[in-house]
Amino acid sequence: MCGIVGYLGPRQAYGVLIKGLHRLEYRGYDSAGIAIENTDGELEVYKHRGKVAELVAYCTGRKKEGTLGIAHTRWATHGEPNETNAHPHLSTSGRLALVHNGTIENFAALREALTGRGCSFVSDTDTEVLVQLIEYIQAQTACNLTEAVRLALHEVIGAYAIAVIEKDSPHTLITARKSSPLAIGLGDGEYFIASDASPIVEFTNRVVYLNDDEMAVIRRGEPLEVYSLDARPADIAVKELDLSVSQLEKGGFEHFMLKEIMEQPSAIRNCIRGRVAEGHIYLSGVEENKERFRNIRRIVIAACGTSWHASLIGKRLFQELAEIPVTVEYASEFRYSKTLLRPDDMVIAVSQSGETADTLEAMRLARRSGAFVYGICNVIGSSVSRAADTGTYIHVGPEIGVASTKAFTGQVTVLAMLALSVGQLRGTVSDAQVTEIARAIERLPELTEKTLKLDEAVRELSLRFTFARNFLYLGRGYNFPSALEGALKLKEISYIHAEGYPAAEMKHGPIALIDSDMPVIFIAPQDGLHEKIVSNIQQIKARGGTVVAIVTEGDTVIPPMVDAVLEIPAVPEPLSPVLAAIPLQLLAYHIAVNKGCDVDMPRNLAKSVTVE
Numbered sequence: 001m002c003g004i005v006g007y008l009g010p011r012q013a014y015g016v017l018i019k020g021l022h023r024l025e026y027r028g029y030d031s032a033g034i035a036i037e038n039t040d041g042e043l044e045v046y047k048h049r050g051k052v053a054e055l056v057a058y059c060t061g062r063k064k065e066g067t068l069g070i071a072h073t074r075w076a077t078h079g080e081p082n083e084t085n086a087h088p089h090l091s092t093s094g095r096l097a098l099v100h101n102g103t104i105e106n107f108a109a110l111r112e113a114l115t116g117r118g119c120s121f122v123s124d125t126d127t128e129v130l131v132q133l134i135e136y137i138q139a140q141t142a143c144n145l146t147e148a149v150r151l152a153l154h155e156v157i158g159a160y161a162i163a164v165i166e167k168d169s170p171h172t173l174i175t176a177r178k179s180s181p182l183a184i185g186l187g188d189g190e191y192f193i194a195s196d197a198s199p200i201v202e203f204t205n206r207v208v209y210l211n212d213d214e215m216a217v218i219r220r221g222e223p224l225e226v227y228s229l230d231a232r233p234a235d236i237a238v239k240e241l242d243l244s245v246s247q248l249e250k251g252g253f254e255h256f257m258l259k260e261i262m263e264q265p266s267a268i269r270n271c272i273r274g275r276v277a278e279g280h281i282y283l284s285g286v287e288e289n290k291e292r293f294r295n296i297r298r299i300v301i302a303a304c305g306t307s308w309h310a311s312l313i314g315k316r317l318f319q320e321l322a323e324i325p326v327t328v329e330y331a332s333e334f335r336y337s338k339t340l341l342r343p344d345d346m347v348i349a350v351s352q353s354g355e356t357a358d359t360l361e362a363m364r365l366a367r368r369s370g371a372f373v374y375g376i377c378n379v380i381g382s383s384v385s386r387a388a389d390t391g392t393y394i395h396v397g398p399e400i401g402v403a404s405t406k407a408f409t410g411q412v413t414v415l416a417m418l419a420l421s422v423g424q425l426r427g428t429v430s431d432a433q434v435t436e437i438a439r440a441i442e443r444l445p446e447l448t449e450k451t452l453k454l455d456e457a458v459r460e461l462s463l464r465f466t467f468a469r470n471f472l473y474l475g476r477g478y479n480f481p482s483a484l485e486g487a488l489k490l491k492e493i494s495y496i497h498a499e500g501y502p503a504a505e506m507k508h509g510p511i512a513l514i515d516s517d518m519p520v521i522f523i524a525p526q527d528g529l530h531e532k533i534v535s536n537i538q539q540i541k542a543r544g545g546t547v548v549a550i551v552t553e554g555d556t557v558i559p560p561m562v563d564a565v566l567e568i569p570a571v572p573e574p575l576s577p578v579l580a581a582i583p584l585q586l587l588a589y590h591i592a593v594n595k596g597c598d599v600d601m602p603r604n605l606a607k608s609v610t611v612e
Contacts, residue, residue, distance in 0.1 A: 002027060002028045002072060002073060002074045002075050002087070002099075002100070002101040002195070003020075003021065003024025003025065003026075003027035003028060003072065003073045003101065003194070003195045004024075004070065004071070004072050004087075004099045004100070004101050004161060004162075004163055004182075004193070004194065004195050005017050005020035005021055005024065005070065005071045005072075005192075005193065005194050005195075005199050006069065006070040006071070006099075006163040006165075006173055006175065006191075006192070006193035006194070007020075007067075007068070007069055007190070007191070007192055007193075008067070008068050008171075008172075008173045008190065008191045008218055008220055009067060009187060009189060009190020009191060009192075009220070010067060010189060010190060011067060011190065012064075012065060012066070012067065013036050013066055013067055013068060013069035014034070014036060014059075014064040014065075014066070014069065016069075016192070016199075016203070017034055017036075017069050017070070017071035018034070018052065018055075018056060018071070019199065019202070020071065020192075020194055020199030020200075021034075021052045021055070021071050021072075021073050021199075022052050023194075023198040023199045023248060024073055024194065024195055024196070024198065024199060025051065025052050025073050025601065026256075026400050026401070026402055026600070026601065027073065027075065027101075027195060028073050028074050028075025028076075029050070029051045029052070029073060029074075029075075029601050030049070030050075030074045030075055030076045030081035031047065031048065031049045031050065031073075031074045031076075031081045031082065031083070031085070031086035031087075032047070032048060032050075032051065032052045032054070032055040032071070032072065032073045032074065032086065033045065033046060033047030033048070033055065033071065033072050033074075033086045033087050033088050033099075034046050034047075034055065034059070034064075034069060034070070034071040034072075034088070035069060035070050035071070035088040035090075035097035035099075035165065036064055036065075036066040036068070036069035037066050037068045037069065037165055037167070037169075037170045038063060038064075038065055038066040039065055039066060041167060041168040041170060042167065043090070043094065043095075043097050043165070043167050044062070044063055044064065044066070045088055045090060045097060046058060046059050046062060046064075047083050047086035047087070047088070048083060048086065049081055049082050049083055049086065051601070052073055066170070067170070068165060068170050068171070068173060068220075069165070070088055070097060070098075070099045070163045070164075070165055070173070071088075071099065072086070072087035072088060072099040072100075072101075074086055074087060077103055077126070078103075078107070078124055078125045078126045078127075079123055079124030079125045080124070084122060084123050084124075085123045085124055085125050087099045087100060087125075087127060089123060089125065089127050089128040089131045090131065091131045091132055091134070091135035092119060092120055092132060092135065093135060094167065095135065095166060095167045095168075096131050096134060096135050096145075096164060096165070096166055096167070097131070097164070097165050098127065098130060098131040098134070098162060098163070098164045099127075099162065099163050100126075100127040100130060100160055100161070100162045101160070101161045101162075101180045101181075101195055102158060102159035102160035102161060102178075102179065102180040103126060103158050103159055104126040104127070104129060104130060104156055104157070104158040104160065105157045105158035106156070106157040106158065107126035107129045107130075107158075110129045110130075110133060110155065110156075111129045114129065114132050114133060114136060117136065119132045119136060126158075130152060130156065130160070130162065131164070133152045133155060133156075134148045134149055134152045134164065135148075137151050137152055145164065145166045145169065145172065145174055146172075146174055146215075146217050149162075149164055149174050149176060149215060150215060150227070150229055150231060153176055153178075153215070153229055154229060158178075158179075159178060159179035159180045159357060160176065160177065160178055160179075160180055161175075161176070161177040161178075161180035161181060161182040161195060161210075162174075162175065162176050162177075163175045163193055170220075171219055171220040171221075172217070172218065172219050172220075173191065173193070173218040174215065174216070174217060174218070175193050175210065175215065175216045175218065176210070176214065176215035176216070176229075177210045177211075177212065177214060177215075178212045178213055179212060179357060179360065179361075179383075180195075180355070180357075181195055181196060181209075181353075181355045181382070181383060182194075182195065182209070182210045183195070183196060183197050183200060183207045183208070183209050183210075183381075184207060184208045184209075184210065184216055184218070184224065185197075185200035185203060185204045185206065185207050186204060186206040186207065186208065186224065186238065187203050187204040187206075188204075189221065190203075191218045191224070192204065193218075196353075196355075196379065197241050197243055197381075198243075198248050198398065200241070201241050201243045201244065201245060201248070202245050205240050205241040205243075206238050206239075206240060206241075207238070207239050207240075207241055207381075208224065208226070208236055208237065208238055208239070209237075209239065209381050209386075210226065211234070211386075213228060213229045214226055214227065214228055214229070214234050215227055215229065224236060239380075239381050242380060243398065247397050247398050248398055248400065254593075255401065255589075255593075255599045255600050256400040256401040256600045257401035257403055257405060257493070257589055257599050257600055258589060258599075259401075260399055260400070260401050260405045260406045261405045261406070261452070261582070261585050261586060261589065262452060263396075263397065263406055264396075264405070264406045264409050264448050264452070264582065265445040265446070265448045265449040265452070266445070267395075267396035267397055267406040267409070267410055268396075268409060268410065268413055268444050268445050268448055268578070269445040270395045270396065270397065271394050271395050271396055271410045271413050271414065272413065272417070272441055272442065272444070272445075273395070275417055276417065276438055276441050276442050277442075279434065279435035279438045279439050280434070280435075280438060281417050281420050281421040281424070281434070281438055281441075282421075283392055283417060283418060283421050284390075285374060285390040285391055285392050285418075286418065286421045286422060286425065288390060289372070289389075289390055290425060292346070292372050293346075293422050293425055293426070294425060294426060295344055296324055296344060296345070296346050296372075296422075297325075297342065297344040297345055298324065298325050298326070298327070298342075298344075298345045298346075299318055299324050299325070299326045299327075299345070299346045299347075299348060300326070300327050300328075300329060300334070300339070300341070300345060300346070300347045300348070300366075300371075301314055301315060301326060301327070301328045301329065301347075301348045301349075301350060302329050302330075302331040302334050302347060302348070302349050302350070302358075302359055302362035302363070302366075303328070303329075303330075303331060303349070303350040303351065303356075303359060304330060304331050304332060304351070304356055304358055304359060305404070305488070306352070306404040306407070306408050306485060306488065307350040307351055307352060307356075307359075307404075307407075307408075307411060308328065308330060308350075309408070309481045309482075309484050309485040309488065310350060310408055310411035310412050310415060310481070310485075311328045311348070311350050311411075311415070312328050312480070312481035312484070313412050313415060313478055313481045313482075313577050314326070314328070314348070314350070314411075314412075314415035314418075314419065315327070315328050316477070316478055316574075317415055317416055317418075317419035317420075317574055318415075318419045318422070320419075320574070321419045321420055321422075321423035321428065321429050321433075321437075321574070322419050322422040322423040322426055322428050322429070323423070323426070323428040324422070324426075329362070330358075331349075331356065331358035331359040331361070331362040332358040334358075334362045334365070335358060335361045335362045335365055339365060339366070339369060341365075341366060341369035341370070341371045342369070342370070342371070343369075343370040343371065343372075345369075345371045345372070346371060346372045346373075346374060347362070347363065347366035347371045347372070347373050347374070348373075348374045348375075348376060349362060349363045349366075349373065349374070349375050349376070349377075349384055349387075349388065349391075350376045350377070350411055350415075351375075351376075351377050351382075351384050352377065352378045352379075352394075352399060352404055352407040352411075353377070353378070353379055353382060354375070354377035354378065354379045354382025354383055354384035354385055355379070355382055355383050355384070356384075359384065360383050360384060360387060363375070363384065363387045363388065364387065367387070372389055373387070373388045373389045374388060374389065374390060374391050374392075374418075375387065375388030375390075375391030375392075376391055376392055376393075376394065376411060376414055376415070376418075377391070377393065377394070378393065378394045378395070378396055378399065378407055378410065380393060392414050392417075392418065394407065394410035394411055394413070394414050395410070396409075396410035400600065401599070401600045402492070402493075402600060402601060402602055402605050403489055403492045403493050403588070403599075403602065405489075405581075405585050408485060408581055409448070409578045409581055409582075412577050412578050412581075413441065413444065413578060416437070416441065416574055416575060417441065419574075420434060420437055420438065436572055437572050437574060437575065440571050440572050440575055441575065443571075444571075444575065444578060447569045447571060447579060448578070448579065448582065450569055451568050451569060451579050451582045451583070452582060454566055454567075454568075454582070454583050454586065455586055457566065458566065458583055458586040458587050458590055459586070459590045461548065461564055461566075461587065462587055462590035462591045462594055463594065464564075465519050465587075465591060466591055466594040466595055468496060468517070468518075468519050469496065469497065469517070470496070470497050470498065470499075470513070470517075470518055470519075471487065471490055471496060471497070471498035471499075471518075471519050471520075471521065472498070472499055472501065472506070472510060472513065472514075472518060472519070472520045472521070473486045473487040473498060473499065473500040473501070473520075473521045473523070473584075474500075474501055474502070474503040474506060474520060474521070474522050474523070474533075474536060475500075475502070475503060475522070475523035475524075475533075475580075476502060476503045476504065476529040476532060476533050476536075477527060477528065477529045477573070478527070478573055478574060478576055478577050479523040479524075479525065479527075479576060479577055479580055480500075480501075480502045480503075481577065482523045482577045482580045482581060482584065483500035483501060483502075483503075483521070483523055484500035485500070485581060485584065486498075486500060486521060486523070486581075486584035486587075486588070487499055487500035488500070489584060489585055489588035489589075490587070490588040490591065492588070492602050492605060493588055493589065493592040493597055493599050493602045494588060494591045494592040494595055494597055495595075495597065495602075495603070496591065503522065503532070503533050503536040504532065504536060506536065506539070506540070507539070511539065511540075511543065514540055514543045514544065514545040515543070515544055515545070516544045516545070516546065518545055518546070519545075519546045519547075519548065520540050520545050520546065520547050520548070521548050521549075521550070521584070521587075522536070522537055522540075522547060522548070522549045522550065522558075522562070523550050523580045523584075524537070524549050524550060524551050524555075524558055525550070525551060525552045525568065525570075525573075525576045525579075525580065526551070526552035526554075526555060526570065527573040527576060528573065530557075534557055534558060534561075537549065537558065537561060537562060538561065541561060541562070546563050547561075547562040547563050547564075548562065548563060548564045548565075548566070549562045549564070549565050549566070550565075550566045550567075550568060550580055550583055550584070551565055551566070551567055551568070552567065552568060552569075552570050552576075553567045553568065553569055553570060554567075554570070555567070566583045568580060568582070568583070
């Protein structure tokens, strides 16, 4: 979940590294650090607790000249966030500096062994163990840095993306990865490394993504070298980035989260472009695997967080439109359970970043079981896209705010298109229904734009609830997962306790919490369960609860019985969660702003969860 950056070339490294850290700060912001090899061959290392801006202030006036450097922004795993535990970590002699994203699971055993051989440690981190191990191997074998890194990584159990530099070696940078992302940008006589492409795109659109168990040797003025950990040369595939600097900036918005909420009409337009036309759906992943889809026995969807909520909606879509039994699993639980997968099963992996550690491991487990693996992710070239048999990108553009917004609506849109396409292929959905839903998908961008006009009404409504201590979100059918997602958004960025429930389940416990101080948000569009949810609302009101209802435009039944109403346009029932998500996102956003919370970087969280 941490972010790493590196540079080797003719520029002064400091500016490149700091700008890269700012771009990667959504991955972690507990502490930050930088190591630069200066013109005298010395390693200058500066670290500071807190965000990158605090590191910049700390570095002001200090010596920072040099054209080789590495940097890191941290989400703490081992050891509290402080200067000592911040990266880069130095070896005992001070000759080596290393940054690391991931978790070394056997660090305690390695640390004990190294301590017994005379090594000393100053931090509580797993990362320091690796840099000390590399130096120990160098001392014992008299090998060069490349060979020492390779041998050390054979001793490591866990996940890592690393970058290492060595004192008095201003022309060499070593990187490696396993289960944590790493991209190498190829410039004109210069190289950039980063946890993702966002720090690279300003300088070059040509990147190489390292695969698991690969390491790269980067030397000034020489071609890139990539090797497997058994020292065999590996293929180098250069990709072109479809990304612009403007997509990584706020564009006049106060926060990235608000920008990304407001981008949803264009994001969905990009998501469906070339896939929906004149009432028909075309997905290449389905068209190229028709027989697999015709013969699917069962679907298992593996995901985490917001993607898990989107997957719950996907479950209902597949079961109702394609008549395929579906289970939705937390990827973190699925990977440690007895899956009972068969070759005629399909596993769908859903991840915004395409780098979620648990989801990737679930995919590997599925592949070993012979199941067909379908990936749904946002980031082109990500690990999920490379690990899947086939899949679909959501194409909503980079999402910088830690709380996911446009990725959620993009995921639901892709799952709707996928379920509808498979249902049509299997003959479980009528042509009329396909046409109705497909045409509604074509209209989603304009309907989303219309829904966003609720912003001012939601902002005013948020003032009533800024200091609420608890919320209850309730929905039914397709919108039970919407309740879960709405509650998660509020928890993530405002730190208010919130729970999402199926509306009918409140009678089995949560209704005991209802009083005048408990706001209840109902997601209640005009659908097949409308009458049932009206009854649920009445039960809350009878106990003095404060009710806000998200309803379909023109609803005359619910508005008179609740305290506030937010109207969304009418759409076919399977698509209602896309529009219902918007007022829920806006409510969480405005409450968090009212409270003075850091909306884009909420405490204890990081955007991409690349460790267990």
